[in-house]
Amino acid sequence: MRTYCIIGDPVSHSLSPAMHNAAFNSLGLDYVYIAYKVSSSELEDSVESLRSVKISGFNVTIPHKTAVLQYLDEVDQLSRKAGAVNTVTNIDGKFKGFNTDxxxxxxxxxxxxxxxxxxxxxxxxxxxxxxxxxxxxxxxxxxxxxxxxxxxxxxxxxxxxxxxxxxxxxxxxxxxxxxxxxxxxxxxxxxxxxxxxxxxxxxxxxxxxxxxxxxxxxxxxxxxxxxxxxxxxxxxxxYGYEMLLEQGAQAFEIWTGIKAPILAMKKALFGVFQEPK
Ligand SMILES: NC(=O)c1ccc[n+]([C@@H]2O[C@H](COP(=O)([O-])OP(=O)(O)OC[C@H]3O[C@@H](n4cnc5c(N)ncnc54)[C@H](OP(=O)(O)O)[C@@H]3O)[C@@H](O)[C@H]2O)c1
Known part of the structure; x- marks a missing residue:
């Protein structure tokens, strides 16, 4: 069992839980993805809490994409260039940040x-x-x-x-x-x-x-x-959903090392959206 999450504020509108849980289910992975509302004043403590519960990885959304950098152990070259991180993976207790946007x-x-x-x-x-x-x-x-x-x-x-x-x-x-x-x-x-x-x-x-x-x-x-x-x-x-899907697919691949089941992820989105003609 592995656990993933998204932190942000607001976060209740996020489609990432639906998209990633659909991806995990479609591949029969015993993993779960949840959303946590984290305010700016709670960011440092929240990242440390995720470390203590040994979270496998997490996404970061508004307003923390830049502020989170200071609490990570490492960030890849692209996130450093962009000055923002939206995906974090846990490698043996070390948090490494990426920017899949x-x-x-x-x-x-x-x-x-x-x-x-x-x-x-x-x-x-x-x-x-x-x-x-x-x-x-x-x-x-x-x-x-x-x-x-x-x-x-x-x-x-x-x-x-x-x-x-x-x-x-x-x-x-x-x-x-x-x-x-x-x-x-x-x-x-x-x-x-x-x-x-x-x-x-x-x-x-x-x-x-x-x-x-x-x-x-x-x-x-x-x-x-x-x-x-x-x-x-x-x-x-x-469409904006195309970027949403592709950034999610790359996050999935960073976390699991498995090719993202993009159709299952898209289907989860269109369970929420109406597919455009
Ligand atoms: N498709 C995807 O995967 C994806 C990924 C990330 C974001 N998004 C979407 O992209 C949008 C921007 O996100 P963000 O993360 O860049 O947000 P952000 O950092 O809060 O930036 C918001 C931008 O919108 C401008 N803005 C806001 N209200 C405006 C208005 N009434 N008139 C003119 N400009 C206005 C702001 O201008 P000021 O500087 O003047 O405030 C700023 O440039 C959001 O709708 C978000 O959902 C989509």
Missing amino acids: VHGFVQPLLNRRIDFRGLSVLLFGAGGSARAVVTSLSNVNGISRLVLANRTYSKSLELSKLAEINGLTCSVARVEEAKAMAKRFDLVVNATSVGLQSNESILDSEDIDGSSTVYDLVYRPVMTKLLENARAKGATII
């Missing part, structure tokens, strides 16, 4: 055989997930330019430093400016919370070009207003 973001692009050579990218947002996106983009060869736009301008300036340190040609735009030039980008990514459980969209359909790829990290609802607008213009769309 970085892989989770890029895999749906690879699945669609998107050519990164000369690709221009417009990224909305400068929070935790935008950091993972920037780290992902700096790991693939060929991105020609990256423009960052965020409601709080100073945060995009800060994120642009991470992009540049990691070798990307990057500039910063105000959100309104970015909307006006969105049609000129091959890939447009929404890494803000705009559209989360709402009918809002960072871009109207007139702001979107049919030859672009539009990727929304928001996965509730599955078909966000942004993706609806992009689809109406004939653009290629990438």
Whole structure:
């Protein structure tokens, strides 16, 4: 019997327990995955408690992805680059951190055989997930330019430093400016919370070009207003659930060393969501 969990605040909305328990069940593994609400003031004690109960591994979500680094024994190179950890594994009592959002973001692009050579990218947002996106983009060869736009301008300036340190040609735009030039980008990514459980969209359909790829990290609802607008213009769309699934699959593989049963995990998600047409 092994135990895994997710820590975050809020955490009750998390789909990770359903996804990982489905994966364990489908392979007949006697493992269980649970969610713990942990506030920022409880983080250090909670990580130590997980150590004393010999937890096999855990996921970390909002708002602890950066703060947790200081309580781990080791972190891999990608998490250090991103400055954030979302997956921890217990190796003989030592906690090692990984960032599977970085892989989770890029895999749906690879699945669609998107050519990164000369690709221009417009990224909305400068929070935790935008950091993972920037780290992902700096790991693939060929991105020609990256423009960052965020409601709080100073945060995009800060994120642009991470992009540049990691070798990307990057500039910063105000959100309104970015909307006006969105049609000129091959890939447009929404890494803000705009559209989360709402009918809002960072871009109207007139702001979107049919030859672009539009990727929304928001996965509730599955078909966000942004993706609806992009689809109406004939653009290629990438759903947030795809990243969720891929980051979960990589976490599963880090923990178990077994190839993730991605179909069982997807089925668990669509037991909650309605599958898009
Ligand atoms: N698909 C996946 O696997 C996956 C993984 C991670 C996150 N996500 C989703 O991605 C979204 C962002 O997550 P996160 O972890 O990056 O959160 P975060 O660190 O809290 O950052 C939130 C971002 O959204 C912006 N924002 C929030 N409300 C806004 C508004 N009303 N108008 C304009 N911008 C607004 C913030 O701008 P300011 O800086 O101005 O506050 C910030 O850039 C969430 O919806 C989350 O569910 C999906």
